[in-house]
Amino acid sequence: MDDAHYDTLVLGSGPAGEGAAMKLAKGGQRVAMVERHREVGGGCTHWGTIPSKALRHNVRRLMEYNSSPLFREAGEPRHLSFQTMLHHARRVIDQQVGLRSGFYQRNDVPVLTGAARFEDEHTLALTGIDGRTHRLTARHFLIATGSRPYRPADVDFSHPRIHDSDQILSLEHTPRSVIIYGAGVIGSEYASIFRGLGVKVDLINTRERMLAFLDDEISDAISYHLREHGVLIRHREQYQSIQADDEGVTLALQSGKRVRGDLLLWANGRSGNTDGMGLEAIGIQPNGRGQVDVNDNFQTAQPHIYAIGDVIGYPSLASAAYDQGRYAATHMLDGHCDYRLAHDVPTGIYTIPEISSVGQTERELTDAQVPYEIGHAFFKDLARAQISGQTMGMLKLLFHADTLELLGIHCFGDQAAEIVHIGQAIMAQPAPNNTLRYFLNTTFNYPTMAEGYRVAALNGYNRVA
Numbered sequence: 001m002d003d004a005h006y007d008t009l010v011l012g013s014g015p016a017g018e019g020a021a022m023k024l025a026k027g028g029q030r031v032a033m034v035e036r037h038r039e040v041g042g043g044c045t046h047w048g049t050i051p052s053k054a055l056r057h058n059v060r061r062l063m064e065y066n067s068s069p070l071f072r073e074a075g076e077p078r079h080l081s082f083q084t085m086l087h088h089a090r091r092v093i094d095q096q097v098g099l100r101s102g103f104y105q106r107n108d109v110p111v112l113t114g115a116a117r118f119e120d121e122h123t124l125a126l127t128g129i130d131g132r133t134h135r136l137t138a139r140h141f142l143i144a145t146g147s148r149p150y151r152p153a154d155v156d157f158s159h160p161r162i163h164d165s166d167q168i169l170s171l172e173h174t175p176r177s178v179i180i181y182g183a184g185v186i187g188s189e190y191a192s193i194f195r196g197l198g199v200k201v202d203l204i205n206t207r208e209r210m211l212a213f214l215d216d217e218i219s220d221a222i223s224y225h226l227r228e229h230g231v232l233i234r235h236r237e238q239y240q241s242i243q244a245d246d247e248g249v250t251l252a253l254q255s256g257k258r259v260r261g262d263l264l265l266w267a268n269g270r271s272g273n274t275d276g277m278g279l280e281a282i283g284i285q286p287n288g289r290g291q292v293d294v295n296d297n298f299q300t301a302q303p304h305i306y307a308i309g310d311v312i313g314y315p316s317l318a319s320a321a322y323d324q325g326r327y328a329a330t331h332m333l334d335g336h337c338d339y340r341l342a343h344d345v346p347t348g349i350y351t352i353p354e355i356s357s358v359g360q361t362e363r364e365l366t367d368a369q370v371p372y373e374i375g376h377a378f379f380k381d382l383a384r385a386q387i388s389g390q391t392m393g394m395l396k397l398l399f400h401a402d403t404l405e406l407l408g409i410h411c412f413g414d415q416a417a418e419i420v421h422i423g424q425a426i427m428a429q430p431a432p433n434n435t436l437r438y439f440l441n442t443t444f445n446y447p448t449m450a451e452g453y454r455v456a457a458l459n460g461y462n463r464v465a
């Protein structure tokens, strides 16, 4: 491995790095993946998206079973532990690692295991698990090292009762109560998971409202439903101190309140993985959150060094990371890329119930003085939802009152993250094919959730016709 030279070295095998490495290999480059973890897949596969989504899916099925009148005929409600759920999630992680390892093999991209650090603008030192260091050189580099939970210095994460979102995946028992500090996407999803397992949940939000970037109606709905399921939410709170002892954890809030629980999950913020990489010495200065600035082509202050994925900050999504990887690689190969495709990223939040949206919110449209109208479809009125018993939720279309152009799609309820993509496809069409008319004039399978688009379109059209 010593003195090996590559066209491009990709640092980090999460969705961002993988997308880039595959595109570069298919473009004929000699490329290698540098990954410090023993398996490929990134934080996405091992600590983030995949385990949390697999966990959530299993909890969701358990909740469905326990609340179904049909299955009540078969016996008493069942209880499963956090570990049982995690054990089943592990199967998905293994499948993902197998699949992704195959991509590297088939495309002749060697995966070099070790932590990467720049020695100069074109030389990387790679320290392997055996402690030995190898030197690699390349014309281009792609930093896709992802992010990790932000850990404030005054919180003792070594205590067995205090966890961040990585550590929670090693939890070996089901707590009776959990305090979740941070009601962003991670905090809200884990609030649903724990509550679904019957755990008492205190969700502490540092902001004014839940998931404030969402449309207000959806944000209100998720607050309402989490509360209805028994999650206690407190808004506008900041921690003063977090103390753990043998019996539990005490969260003291600046407002003077004290919250006590079996364990605390810290879900407040993430930091880019840039420390110890020697970036400052080569003229790339990460910000206070460890994130790297890039231009529209994902180039850092050193044009031959690109950065993509969580390490560049917003939107910090696996979905967007993969596309950023492909676009950055295209720019590297061709000297240009239609990077705009990476904009207008949909949101999929896997709370129970699920949330998804794309496009503008009512608040944004009001601020921009756009004359819009609203069409709603409530799941309780859809035959498919009645059959599946998933009647809680709605689909909301925002459209221009004069042109009927679709401006925003907001969905809340079972399968929301899938449902939103139908509307996204129409919204992305050039005018005049991007309007409500598509849903008014299209025959939908019946009974389906997709039929909600026709119901919502008719509801909205009746307001302007």
Ligand SMILES: Cc1cc2nc3c(=O)[nH]c(=O)nc-3n(C[C@H](O)[C@H](O)[C@H](O)COP(=O)(O)OP(=O)(O)OC[C@H]3O[C@@H](n4cnc5c(N)ncnc54)[C@H](O)[C@@H]3O)c2cc1C
Binding pocket: 011, 012, 013, 014, 015, 016, 017, 034, 035, 036, 037, 041, 042, 043, 044, 045, 047, 048, 049, 050, 052, 053, 114, 115, 116, 117, 144, 145, 146, 147, 165, 186, 273, 277, 308, 309, 310, 311, 316, 317, 318, 319, 320, 321, 348, 350
């Ligand atoms: C709990 C949780 C749930 C999430 N759920 C979703 C979701 O439902 N949908 C969604 O779209 N997104 C979700 N995300 C976000 C998503 O996981 C990230 O946006 C995504 O993983 C970012 O991909 P990435 O390729 O930038 O980095 P990562 O997936 O974090 O991969 C980075 C890789 O770089 C490696 N690395 C780091 N430093 C070095 C170094 N110096 N040398 C070599 N290798 C290094 C790491 O070991 C890691 O393998 C979730 C995140 C969390 C934490």
Ligand SMILES: NC(=O)c1ccc[n+]([C@@H]2O[C@H](COP(=O)([O-])OP(=O)(O)OC[C@H]3O[C@@H](n4cnc5c(N)ncnc54)[C@H](O)[C@@H]3O)[C@@H](O)[C@H]2O)c1
Binding pocket: 150, 182, 183, 184, 185, 186, 187, 189, 206, 267, 268, 269, 270, 271, 272, 288, 289, 315, 316, 317, 347, 348, 349, 350
């Ligand atoms: N379904 C999904 O799409 C999904 C699920 C989980 C996580 N994620 C991604 O993970 C990211 C993390 O979410 P989260 O809920 O932990 O936090 P968050 O991004 O909502 O941030 C929580 C709070 O911490 C602050 N903060 C963030 N990083 C900080 C840092 N390094 N130092 C100090 N303060 C910091 C923020 O300003 C905010 O007030 C999100 O950006 C989200 O895109 C996505």
